[in-house]
Amino acid sequence: DAGVIQSPRHEVTEMGQEVTLRCKPISGHDYLFWYRQTMMRGLELLIYFNNNVPIDDSGMPEDRFSAKMPNASFSTLKIQPSEPRDSAVYFCASSPFRDSNEKLFFGSGTQLSVL
Amino acid sequence: QQQVKQSPQSLIVQKGGISIINCAYENTAFDYFPWYQQFPGKGPALLIAIRPDVSEKKEGRFTISFNKSAKQFSLHIMDSQPGDSATYFCAARGRYGGSQGNLIFGKGTKLSVKP
Numbered sequence: 001d002a003g004v005i006q007s008p009r010h011e012v013t014e015m016g017q018e019v020t021l022r023c024k025p026i027s028g029h030d031y032l033f034w035y036r037q038t039m040m041r042g043l044e045l046l047i048y049f050n051n052n053v054p055i056d057d058s059g060m061p062e063d064r065f066s067a068k069m070p071n072a073s074f075s076t077l078k079i080q081p082s083e084p085r086d087s088a089v090y091f092c093a094s095s096p097f098r099d100s101n102e103k104l105f106f107g108s109g110t111q112l113s114v115l
Numbered sequence: 116q117q118q119v120k121q122s123p124q125s126l127i128v129q130k131g132g133i134s135i136i137n138c139a140y141e142n143t144a145f146d147y148f149p150w151y152q153q154f155p156g157k158g159p160a161l162l163i164a165i166r167p168d169v170s171e172k173k174e175g176r177f178t179i180s181f182n183k184s185a186k187q188f189s190l191h192i193m194d195s196q197p198g199d200s201a202t203y204f205c206a207a208r209g210r211y212g213g214s215q216g217n218l219i220f221g222k223g224t225k226l227s228v229k230p
Contacts, residue, residue: 043223048217103149108158
């Protein structure tokens with residue numbers, strides 16, 4: 001298996017623009033997580049899905065952030081409009097375990113820079 | 116706010132030495148304590164994990180020591196190698212599931228092993 005695949009690897013955009021980050025989880029994994037990583041706050045859980053259904057979105061910072069999982073093999077994280085403080089590395093992770101946090105498989109992340 | 120406090124922020128060790136990273140937590144409802152390893156440009160990957168019913172777990176050169184009464188746990192890397200140079204994150208998970216069951220990450224320790 002190729003692992004969790006994220007795209008793009010790098011995204012540079014201007015403030016106010018819409019940004020869409022994409023994730024393909026490992027086939028057969030029922031859980032999908034979106035994390036944000038910054039120097040100041042470390043790794044923060046934004047939202048997670050179980051069987052394509054959002055379970056906990058309490059980490060989503062603002063209404064500007066939204067996430068979808070239209071099918072088992074694809075998820076998006078959208079920021080609209082983007083702001084400079086959204087600059088971070090965004091990770092997608094998936095897990096096959098019923099107890100979802102036993103082992104997370106992370107993608108390589110998307111480095112987002114909002115100018 | 117549940118927290119996992121990790122120290123030191125950075126660590127430099129000579130090849131062959133012992134690397135020690137410490138974490139402390141406050142929530143006694145945590146029941147699972149993993150360590151993740153992250154190389155530059157990659158996502159974190161599970162390295163080793165422990166549950167509070169044991170005081171130590173060893174996998175190769177990596178050992179977790181767990182002190183339940185002090186609410187502390189640490190990662191020891193024996194015979195540290197330049198290839199171990201990475202950022203290490205401790206984490207903790209609550210036992211009650213739902214939002215309580217989300218992983219809480221420490222802010223990371225950047226380890227550099229000098230040849």
